[in-house]
Amino acid sequence: MSQGHDKKGRPLVAVTGMGVVTSLGNGKADNWAALTQGRSGIRSITRFPTDGLRTTIAGTVDTLKVSPYSAPSLSIAMALEAANEALHEAQAGSNGKFPGPLFLATPPAELEWPQRRALYQSALDKSESGYRRLLASARASDWNEMQSLFQFSSVANHVAERLGTRGLPTSVSTACASGATAIQLGVEAIRRGETDAALCIGTDSSVQIEALIRFSLLSALSTNNAAPEQASRPFSKNRDGFVMAEGAGALVLESYEGAKRRGARILGFVRGCGEKADDYHRTRSKPDGTAIIGAIRNAIDDACLSPDDIDYVNAHGTSTPENDKMEYLSLKAVIGDRVANVPMSSNKSMIGHTLSAAGAIEAVFSLLTIRNGTLPPTINYAVPDAEIPMDVVPNVARQARVQAVLSNSFGFGGQNAALVITAP
Amino acid sequence: MTEATAPREVWITGIGLISSLGIDADTHKTHFETGTGRVLDESRYAPYPVHPLAPLEWSKQIPKNSDQRQMETWQRIGVYAAGLALADAGIAGNAELLDRTNLVVAAGSGERDTKVDCDVLEAIHSDDETALLAKSVLPSALRPTLFLAQLSNMLAGNISIVHHVTGSSRTFMGEESGAFAAAENAFRRISSGQADVILIGGALNAEREDLLLGYEIGHNLWRGPFKPAQERSGQDGGGFIPGSVGAFLTIESRAHAEARGAKAYARIADIRTDYTARKQGDIARSLTQLFETFLPRIPAGRLPVWAGSSGVDPSTTEDLAFFDLLPAYDIAPDVRVYGDDLGYSVEAHFFAGLALAALTTDGKGERKSRNPGAAKNALVTGTGYWRGEALALIEAIG
Numbered sequence: 076m077s078q079g080h081d082k083k084g085r086p087l088v089a090v091t092g093m094g095v096v097t098s099l100g101n102g103k104a105d106n107w108a109a110l111t112q113g114r115s116g117i118r119s120i121t122r123f124p125t126d127g128l129r130t131t132i133a134g135t136v137d138t139l140k141v142s143p144y145s146a147p148s149l150s151i152a153m154a155l156e157a158a159n160e161a162l163h164e165a166q167a168g169s170n171g172k173f174p175g176p177l178f179l180a181t182p183p184a185e186l187e188w189p190q191r192r193a194l195y196q197s198a199l200d201k202s203e204s205g206y207r208r209l210l211a212s213a214r215a216s217d218w219n220e221m222q223s224l225f226q227f228s229s230v231a232n233h234v235a236e237r238l239g240t241r242g243l244p245t246s247v248s249t250a251c252a253s254g255a256t257a258i259q260l261g262v263e264a265i266r267r268g269e270t271d272a273a274l275c276i277g278t279d280s281s282v283q284i285e286a287l288i289r290f291s292l293l294s295a296l297s298t299n300n301a302a303p304e305q306a307s308r309p310f311s312k313n314r315d316g317f318v319m320a321e322g323a324g325a326l327v328l329e330s331y332e333g334a335k336r337r338g339a340r341i342l343g344f345v346r347g348c349g350e351k352a353d354d355y356h357r358t359r360s361k362p363d364g365t366a367i368i369g370a371i372r373n374a375i376d377d378a379c380l381s382p383d384d385i386d387y388v389n390a391h392g393t394s395t396p397e398n399d400k401m402e403y404l405s406l407k408a409v410i411g412d413r414v415a416n417v418p419m420s421s422n423k424s425m426i427g428h429t430l431s432a433a434g435a436i437e438a439v440f441s442l443l444t445i446r447n448g449t450l451p452p453t454i455n456y457a458v459p460d461a462e463i464p465m466d467v468v469p470n471v472a473r474q475a476r477v478q479a480v481l482s483n484s485f486g487f488g489g490q491n492a493a494l495v496i497t498a499p
Numbered sequence: 500m501t502e503a504t505a506p507r508e509v510w511i512t513g514i515g516l517i518s519s520l521g522i523d524a525d526t527h528k529t530h531f532e533t534g535t536g537r538v539l540d541e542s543r544y545a546p547y548p549v550h551p552l553a554p555l556e557w558s559k560q561i562p563k564n565s566d567q568r569q570m571e572t573w574q575r576i577g578v579y580a581a582g583l584a585l586a587d588a589g590i591a592g593n594a595e596l597l598d599r600t601n602l603v604v605a606a607g608s609g610e611r612d613t614k615v616d617c618d619v620l621e622a623i624h625s626d627d628e629t630a631l632l633a634k635s636v637l638p639s640a641l642r643p644t645l646f647l648a649q650l651s652n653m654l655a656g657n658i659s660i661v662h663h664v665t666g667s668s669r670t671f672m673g674e675e676s677g678a679f680a681a682a683e684n685a686f687r688r689i690s691s692g693q694a695d696v697i698l699i700g701g702a703l704n705a706e707r708e709d710l711l712l713g714y715e716i717g718h719n720l721w722r723g724p725f726k727p728a729q730e731r732s733g734q735d736g737g738g739f740i741p742g743s744v745g746a747f748l749t750i751e752s753r754a755h756a757e758a759r760g761a762k763a764y765a766r767i768a769d770i771r772t773d774y775t776a777r778k779q780g781d782i783a784r785s786l787t788q789l790f791e792t793f794l795p796r797i798p799a800g801r802l803p804v805w806a807g808s809s810g811v812d813p814s815t816t817e818d819l820a821f822f823d824l825l826p827a828y829d830i831a832p833d834v835r836v837y838g839d840d841l842g843y844s845v846e847a848h849f850f851a852g853l854a855l856a857a858l859t860t861d862g863k864g865e866r867k868s869r870n871p872g873a874a875k876n877a878l879v880t881g882t883g884y885w886r887g888e889a890l891a892l893i894e895a896i897g
């Protein structure tokens with residue numbers, strides 16, 4: 076085993092740049108200050124009228140203005156904001172060229188009501204109705220701008236073209252595990268020796284009226300509208316659902332040797348990636364937790380570590396009754412009695428659930444946790460859940476030396492991923 | 500898993516293919532060997548012709564009605580084809596093996612309840628009302644299950660639930676690029692030793708107005724009576740004729756396939772992708788460069804080419820230009836634009852091309868009778884109607 080390789084003889088994968096955008100602000104500095112002060116980015120939605128809706132709160136990103144507004148435009152803007160921060164830190168590439176591929180976690184593309192309405196209104200023959208009218212309107216006029224934003228490859232194409240990444244950009248969706256999967260794709264490409272560097276981004280701008288209604292119909296969302304900043308309560312007994320949120324996280328990954336060669340500063344390592352799919356239910360995990368347990372075990376094995384080496388868990392911690400219980404039970408199955416002592420906190424208590432972006436954003440926060448020696452808290456932890464007897468770093472940040480973080484991401488559709496991130 | 504020091508052979512051991520032409524791989528093989536015509540519906544979505552899915556009984560691969568109800572048609576198509584591939588490979592029903600089998604899907608979707616959409620559009624009269632009606636109409640009209648049908652990753656989710664493929668699950672998006680990236684990534688994972696066995700594929704339900712709308716905002720669809728892709732190309736930007744297709748393959752390392760006694764159709768010698776800005780000449784230049792990396796493995800003479808040409812320009816014009824360049828390499832391309840028979844199936848299309856190339860390159864076919872004239876290699880091409888380029892080289896085993 077050479078210095079630049081792990082125990083399995085694979086190239087070590089270093090992180091040399093990070094960037095982040097959430098409802099707490101743009102950039103690592105603002106986000107970290109807010110996270111360690113226990114501040115919430117959740118607020119009442121102002122993007123569209125919400126009267127009459129069961130849930131009226133979210134962690135929207137309102138700091139980036141895109142005009143005209145559309146969900147993919149915001150996804151692109153957030154991804155670029157986070158990526159540019161990461162590239163600036165890494166000082167990787169030059170002349171608008173990044174020397175590696177793009178792996179992007181992004182929500183599925185779909186026309187929304189403003190676009191459907193615009194098509195409907197522009198029809199020449201107003202006597203037609205329904206989709207026949209929409210299609211006639213699409214045929215009759217130039218909608219290139221709409222097409223460039225609402226294909227499934229749109230966000231990745233715009234980002235790749237702006238950042239000059241190499242080769243075919245990859246868009247991935249494993250629901251709420253997507254951000255972690257994007258990082259895993261980058262790690263694997265470097266381990267295969269295909270590239271020295273990869274840009275991994277998760278971005279999500281799903282706070283749209285229909286998505287909000289749909290998650291609401293699945294009974295997945297918190298309805299604590301009166302006090303938005305207190306709505307996301309991971310691991311608390313009175314948790315009642317997740318809070319939809321937006322954001323982006325970006326990481327520049329490089330082979331350790333490549334990073335060393337060019338004198339880049341190493342911020343940490345992505346040492347292990349694990350996945351496991353669930354076959355139990357479309358929105359619920361197996362009661363015995365085997366799929367989540369499998370993903371966590373696979374990540375720790377992949378990192379050539381043992382469960383005893385994990386000294387902090389960046390939880391998936393969505394604040395739904397189901398997830399938080401299953402996450403606890405699964406972690407307990409992997410790390411045994413240590414589960415009572417290993418601190419585990421949920422960034423989602425402050426930023427909400429950033430869906431496709433969550434795995435990437437939380438990987439950035441995991442690295443900041445290591446770098447700063449501070450565990451961000453799980454806020455809104457007022458009523459402990461006796462079924463989850465854990466150290467959730469309640470309400471107040473804490474100093475701690477952290478060598479190895481387990482970062483969990485579990486998605487609807489049974490797609491589970493976990494990352495092991497270690498100190499430089 | 501420790502990465503292999505030398506590239507490992509990647510074998511295709513199972514195929515599931517359904518389309519307007521039939522509901523199993525053999526029917527497709529026979530069709531393309533004998534050429535028995537195509538199935539088109541030119542009236543239902545006029546002016547857009549589509550290739551409708553052949554009639555089938557979902558319950559043959561999706562036994563539970565409750566599962567069928569939780570899916571929309573694109574997911575059923577994919578789950579059905581995935582089940583065929585697993586059965587063909589001898590993986591179906593083997594719990595231990597299914598638990599190690601990885602899943603890689605290329606998906607689009609966003610399948611909508613078009614009636615609800617129409618009701619909303621017809622009820623609102625100003626932009627201000629959009630949100631209002633979305634609120635008053637949608638909460639009662641939307642079915643929670645349909646939301647799950649809209650999420651790209653839920654085709655994979657349903658394959659895991661119905662067929663118990665649970666090693667891992669990744670969904671790639673991005674029209675054809677999603678399929679190119681998925682296929683290349685799966686190939687490389689096996690080749691490098693990062694995975695042993697992967698179920699790969701995609702599905703398209705062409706018989707959907709909401710799907711047609713997504714493509715037609717870019718004027719990507721062909722309007723009017725059927726014409727082959729070559730003839731559509733060059734006419735007012737061309738256009739594609741969508742076809743309902745489910746295409747899945749199981750791919751394995753040679754060692755893994757041999758250890759379990761699985762027969763292979765063929766091996767994937769290589770898959771390479773590119774992303775050009777689509778300036779004039781870019782596509783042909785890109786395909787040529789990708790092809791040159793394959794060239795040392797390809798003997799001179801006849802080379803079957805499964806061309807994934809869409810009929811949309813400029814990509815199809817440049818596909819054809821690329822084929823015209825091949826004789827300069829002492830290659831005589833025998834080009835089959837398979838979308839002219841199947842219809843164009845976007846995220847499923849490249850997988851359908853891999854399946855057809857493997858079926859006709861024909862190692863596993865030795866179970867029956869190997870066509871003595873069968874070529875040893877076949878090329879599969881993919882060019883996205885908007886972005887993305889890909890080539891795959893399939894080789895007979897032995």
